[in-house]
Amino acid sequence: MLRIYPAYWVVLAVTGLVFAPLAALLGRGSTSVAAGLDYLVQNSTLWLRRYGVGHTLVDVPEQGLWNGSLWTLMFEFGAYLAAMVLLGAALVRWHLTATLAVLLVLITAAGLTGLGSGIQLPMDLLNQGIRLGGCFVAGMFVYSVRFRLPAAWPLALASLVITVWLAALPGLGLLAALPLAVALLSLGALLPTRVGAVNDISYGVYIYAFPVQQLLVVVAGTGWPVWLHALAALGLTAAAAWLSWLLVERPALRLAHRSRPHRSA
Numbered sequence: 001m002l003r004i005y006p007a008y009w010v011v012l013a014v015t016g017l018v019f020a021p022l023a024a025l026l027g028r029g030s031t032s033v034a035a036g037l038d039y040l041v042q043n044s045t046l047w048l049r050r051y052g053v054g055h056t057l058v059d060v061p062e063q064g065l066w067n068g069s070l071w072t073l074m075f076e077f078g079a080y081l082a083a084m085v086l087l088g089a090a091l092v093r094w095h096l097t098a099t100l101a102v103l104l105v106l107i108t109a110a111g112l113t114g115l116g117s118g119i120q121l122p123m124d125l126l127n128q129g130i131r132l133g134g135c136f137v138a139g140m141f142v143y144s145v146r147f148r149l150p151a152a153w154p155l156a157l158a159s160l161v162i163t164v165w166l167a168a169l170p171g172l173g174l175l176a177a178l179p180l181a182v183a184l185l186s187l188g189a190l191l192p193t194r195v196g197a198v199n200d201i202s203y204g205v206y207i208y209a210f211p212v213q214q215l216l217v218v219v220a221g222t223g224w225p226v227w228l229h230a231l232a233a234l235g236l237t238a239a240a241a242w243l244s245w246l247l248v249e250r251p252a253l254r255l256a257h258r259s260r261p262h263r264s265a
Contacts, residue, residue: 002252002253002255002256003203003249003252003253004046004073004076004077004203006248006249006252007203007204007207007244007248007249007252008046008070008073008207009040009044010244010248011067011207011208011211011244012039012040012043012044013036013040014211015036015039015053015066015067015211016035016036016037016038016039016040016053016066017033017036017037017040019053019066019211019214019215020035020036020039020053020054020056020066021036022215022218023056023057023214023215023218024054024055024056026218026219027056027057027058027059027060027218028058028059029054029055029056029057029058029059030054030055030056031053031054031055031056032054035053035054036053036054038050039052039053039066043070046070046073046074046077047074048070048071048074051064051065051066051067051068052064052065052066053066057214057218059218060214060217060218060222061217061222062214065214066210066211066214067207067210067211068210069206069207069209069210070207070210072132075128075129075132075133076132076136078129079132079133079136082133083136083140086099086103096144097141097144097145100137100140100141100144101141103137104134104137104138104141104177104178107130107133107134107137107174108134108174108175108177110130111127111130111131111134111174112171112172112174112175130174131173131174134174134177135177135180135181137177138177138178138180138181139181139184139185141178141181142178142181142182142185143185146185149182149186151186151189151190152186152190153190155182155186156182156183156186156187156190159179159180159182159183159186160179160183162176162179163176163179163180163183166179199242199245199246199250200245200249201238201241201242201244201245202241203241203244203245203249204237204240204241204242204243204244204245204249205237205238205241207244208237208240208241208244209233209237212233212236212237212240213229213233213237216229216232216233216236217229220232
């Protein structure tokens with residue numbers, strides 16, 4: 001909760017009370033403090049119920065949508081809660097790899113067979129939960145067998161090829177979760193980079209990239225070359241993510257360390 005919620009609430013406030021008024025001032029449209037607060041309150045629980053702020057983003061390609069990335073956070077938070085319950089059972093911890101393997105097979109089979117496809121839920125909760133849950137469990141499984149997997153380029157590249165192949169096959173994309181997890185975690189072990197090892201701006205990049213790009217389109221229009229827009233968006237997003245880490249995320253995470261009970265020597 002300390003990792004996800006504080007920075008999430010701040011980005012909602014920044015979007016509703018700073019970005020949206022700037023967009024209304026520099027482009028066409030209108031908003032108000034009440035509309036910005038409504039955007040914050042309506043979305044405060046991770047369940048997105050308000051996508052726009054007032055009458056802004058009326059003259060951009062992706063109209064009325066301020067942050068299209070946030071919808072997955074609800075599923076991520078649910079996955080953390082499920083992992084907490086799962087790992088709270090001693091029997092699961094003793095047989096962690098086998099449990100995760102069975103769970104991954106069951107989730108994948110449910111997705112491939114269309115289990116529960118007739119159930120109507122808002123936001124397509126079941127199908128999205130199966131798709132994202134499969135990726136989450138695949139990552140847990142690969143982590144559980146990390147000492148048995150060689151950190152080697154052939155494994156990483158082969159996993160990437162298999163991922164692309166499976167993702168391209170109609171109806172079989174769920175099978176790509178496991179090779180994708182192997183590829184990503186292998187590359188993380190192999191690539192010689194320390195970016196984010198101390199100051200982790202990954203979450204900030206994730207939650208600020210979309211609104212920064214939307215505001216950039218309002219300011220610069222659509223006449224810029226794609227590469228120039230991408231570079232500008234990357235720089236501005238990295239700056240916002242750095243401030244998020246420095247002012248919000250790192251202080252919040254320190255609270256978690258302080259709340260842990262001290263063990264005697």
